[in-house]
Amino acid sequence: MPLLSKDAVKETLLEALGAGDRVWSQRLGAASMEVLFALAADTPAAVLESFWRRPLAVERLSALGRPLAEVHCACPPDLARARYHERVRHPGHGAVTEEEVAGWAADAGPLALGGPLLEVDTTTPVDVDAVAPWVPEHW
Numbered sequence: 001m002p003l004l005s006k007d008a009v010k011e012t013l014l015e016a017l018g019a020g021d022r023v024w025s026q027r028l029g030a031a032s033m034e035v036l037f038a039l040a041a042d043t044p045a046a047v048l049e050s051f052w053r054r055p056l057a058v059e060r061l062s063a064l065g066r067p068l069a070e071v072h073c074a075c076p077p078d079l080a081r082a083r084y085h086e087r088v089r090h091p092g093h094g095a096v097t098e099e100e101v102a103g104w105a106a107d108a109g110p111l112a113l114g115g116p117l118l119e120v121d122t123t124t125p126v127d128v129d130a131v132a133p134w135v136p137e138h139w
Contacts, residue, residue: 001135002043006050009035011090019092028092033060040064047135051104058111068115069138071131075122077105 010032017028033050037060040048048061061068075083081101110117116138120126 001045001047003047003049004036004039004043006032006036007089010093014090014092019090019094022094022096025092025094037064045139051108052111053107054111058113061111061113067139068113069135070111070113070115070117071135072110072117072119073122073126074119075108077108079123080105080108 006029010028013028013032019025036048036050040046041064050057052061084101084104110119118131118134118138120131
């Protein structure tokens with residue numbers, strides 16, 4: 001299945017349109033999500049990857065009108081925060097505040113879309129070859 005990644009879309013837009021301030025980054029992030037949902041609507045099957053924000057994500061994913069299987073990458077908030085700050089990202093993403101990161105951590109967790117759910121512990125290296133077959137088996 002194709003992988004549709006929000007950050008891949010956003011970074012492509014940043015390369016094409018240029019970086020700006022934090023507000024610009026957030027606008028490109030929102031536009032990237034719209035592109036992701038448009039691509040998903042036109043794709044019979046795909047893996048969509050993003051940090052999903054409820055309730056909008058649940059509403060938009062459910063509106064696709066097809067079976068959904070969820071793989072939730074579980075990670076304690078402190079480890080997720082440390083990993084976020086260690087990531088090398090396009091500079092156009094802009095600096096985020098600790099309040100934003102804390103809000104993301106508070107909103108983390110499975111979306112509970114009503115379909116199959118696989119929770120993957122990401123505190124240790126993930127065996128992707130073991131996880132990958134789960135998606136087509138449960139979709």
